[in-house]
Amino acid sequence: MKHVILIALCSMSLSGCLSTKTEEQQKIPIKPNLLIVLSDQHSYDMVGAYGNTQVITPNLDKFAQEGMLLENSFSNQPVCTPFRGMLMSGMHPLKNGAFTNDCPLLPNKSVLLAQKLKNEGYQTAYIGKWHLLGGDRDRGIPKGDLRYGFDKVITNNCHLDFRAHKSFFWNEKGEKEFFDEWEVYGQTKQALTYLDTIDKSKPFALVVSWHPPHDWGKKKGKDGKAHYRYDTLEEFMSLYNPDSIKVRQGIEPTPDLIDMYHGHMSMISGVDKAFGMLMNKLKETHLENNTVTVFTADHGDMLESYGALLPKQYPYDYSNRTPFLIKYPKKIKPNSKSDVLFGNLDFMPTILGFMDIPSKQNYDGKDLSDALLTNDQSAVDFVPIFNFERGTVKKHSWRGVITKAYTFTMNGGDNPLEMNNVLFDRKNDPYQLNNLFYNLAYKNKRLELEKLTNESMASFKDEFYVEKDFKSVEPEETWEYNYSKSPIELFENKINQIKQ
Known part of the structure; x- marks a missing residue:
């Protein structure tokens, strides 16, 4: 009988230990x-x-x-x-x-x-x-x-x-x-x-x-x-x-x-x-x-x-x-x-x-x-976007921002009409077929997003573009293009017109 009691007590004791250990383990995240x-x-x-x-x-x-x-x-x-x-x-x-x-x-x-x-x-x-x-x-x-x-x-x-x-x-x-x-x-x-x-x-x-x-x-x-x-x-x-x-x-x-x-x-x-x-x-x-x-x-x-x-x-x-x-x-x-x-x-x-x-x-x-x-839409106002090139090659160097309403970038090359100068209306032009960068009606929006881009770059100590006079590259009238044709060809044609 004593052996039965001892076994029972040991079992209870062991059960208690196991229970305690399990509870402790459950508390560990x-x-x-x-x-x-x-x-x-x-x-x-x-x-x-x-x-x-x-x-x-x-x-x-x-x-x-x-x-x-x-x-x-x-x-x-x-x-x-x-x-x-x-x-x-x-x-x-x-x-x-x-x-x-x-x-x-x-x-x-x-x-x-x-x-x-x-x-x-x-x-x-x-x-x-x-x-x-x-x-x-x-x-x-x-x-x-x-x-x-x-x-x-x-x-x-x-x-x-x-x-x-x-x-x-x-x-x-x-x-x-x-x-x-x-x-x-x-x-x-x-x-x-x-x-x-x-x-x-x-x-x-x-x-x-x-x-x-x-x-x-x-x-x-x-x-x-x-x-x-x-x-x-x-x-x-x-x-x-x-x-x-x-x-x-x-x-x-x-x-x-x-x-x-x-x-x-x-x-x-x-x-x-x-x-x-x-x-x-x-x-x-x-x-x-x-x-x-x-x-x-x-x-x-x-x-x-x-x-x-x-x-x-x-x-x-x-x-x-x-x-x-x-x-x-x-x-x-x-x-x-x-x-x-x-x-x-x-x-x-x-x-x-x-x-x-x-x-x-x-x-x-x-x-x-x-x-x-x-x-929560208020958590982010914009995403900074950028591209770096090695050395002095800047054909594909650009900086910009994406907001809920627009995509904006400005390029760092010598060609003011290179295809990395963009302003797209994200809501009304989801396939990005109409670049508004040189559309005079969107000049203020473009300058607003340029300022935001410069502020973003400053926070990263990026000296890519501190200031730029957009008037110096502004066409005399609104110019829009669609992408049913190669934009590179259209850019080159427009550059030649400006040079003439």
Whole structure:
């Protein structure tokens, strides 16, 4: 009988200890995981959830329904390296060092995203395109400060050939290995393996960075000219009928342009499939509800819109307006949208805000987590946008702002009518077909936005344009153009008229 009593007392005692321990564990806040998925050169309008009825993106569309879609997300500088530098630092390129491609993000200038999370007890990893090292692109990422707080980095840096046995990555030993499948598939499987091997007792922060739907060089077109190349795996190319493809409004659907759209949208469907693989893994491992998951892009792709010669670096929505989808079931209601102005300078402070991780650092961006949840339009007046060029080449150097009503930029070249001088009415001209920069009726609006741009630049100590006398380049009468023809040709014609 005594033994029974002793066993009962021990059981009660053990039960009490276990109960106390469980209660203590329940009091410890469970930190959310973080998964950032990046697509490269992927415009906002190339996702079904943003209203495109021909691009096939079922997984991204489903994800948008499960979380929040940002209507007004912009890449402050629509170039790969600067985007990544701002995403990781929340700091302006003039402060973080990554002001153009192949200029490395400077370590130790501020506490970067992965460093902050590592200090908070996170296990951190980065898989895919890096493009932050600078210099020679054909090398792995050295261990130490230049990994910016990531414990594990598996990268192809920024090679452009995504085909099996052509695409590669640098393993943890610093050795180059080639994928035996399409690069996106290979990188996604690396991410899935990582999620299978993490320490389940610690939160994780993982970045998966795909290079497609970025072009992979140029090829000779049907018109005999060089055009960017986008063709990809037949399993995705076969999803689309080229004869049914429609191009953006105001653009002439040439055979070569249709080929570009075909390949670009096919790669996007491949990215969508890979994204679905990642989402399935989160569900299978019961990580979905406690993970802040973000899908966004470095910048967009002009796809020769408006006669553009480059895929990016322009102040047009197709270049700098990006998809931004975020899901966090503990805070974000399903199928929600926000049209608060958001720039990728805001990324780091906003994500930390969603994760309830305090930071005393002064960012150049804002924590917009609460504003996005409540769709608080008063939280942001404008997004600064800019583009830097190396040396004295200023053809694509420009500065400006995006407000809810207008997009404005002024260029730094010698040509006063270069296509980076823009003023677009965002409400009445959503496809940006009518540039009002030289319309005399909008002169006061243009000067108002120039002043705002200068004030923004002053806050970053950017001496690009302190003052400018617009009267010196003002045409004698209102001049408007439409983009049914190449704006470059129209600009050149107008310049010749002025010179005469």
